[in-house]
Amino acid sequence: MTVFTPLVTPDVHAHANSCQQDPPCLISEFSVFEKLSVLNINKASGPDGIPSWVLKENADLLAAPVADILNSSFLDRCLPTSWKKADITPLPKTSPVSDVNKHLRPISLTPILSKVGEEFVVDSYAK
Secondary structure, eight states, X not given: OTXXXXXXXXXXXXXXXXXXXXXXXXXXXXXXXXXXXXXXXXXXXXXXXXXXXXXXXXXXXXXXXXXXXXXXXXXXXXXXXXXXXXXXEXXXXXXXXXOHHHHEEEEEEOOHHHHHHHHHHIIIIIO
16 A cells, blocks of 8 residues: 555645636545446456456445545546556457458457546536
8 A cells, every 4th residue: 555645635626726627526425336336247347357346336335435536536637547557458350360450459448447437527528
């Protein structure tokens, strides 16, 4: 745990004065709980190795720390480095692969918590 820096409590008003844009909406623990509790347990985990069933079954315990991480990340406009990593697997488009550049497509497995954070961004800004 010595490699992790502690989170600062999000202060929307202080951060809003230093930014040109409006600060992002704060995410509640309950909304994180809702997202974690409906995760599909059959989805593969990303490079962090955290299976979705662990997040789903412990959603009540993990909602508060995940909400803190997401709020701090959105206020800083920077995601944790581990959430930016992905396992990329080539998948053949056709059965005899003769040209690697044309007959393979990449499948990217990202961490599940990264996908949860992405859902909040999509819900807030794209919808």
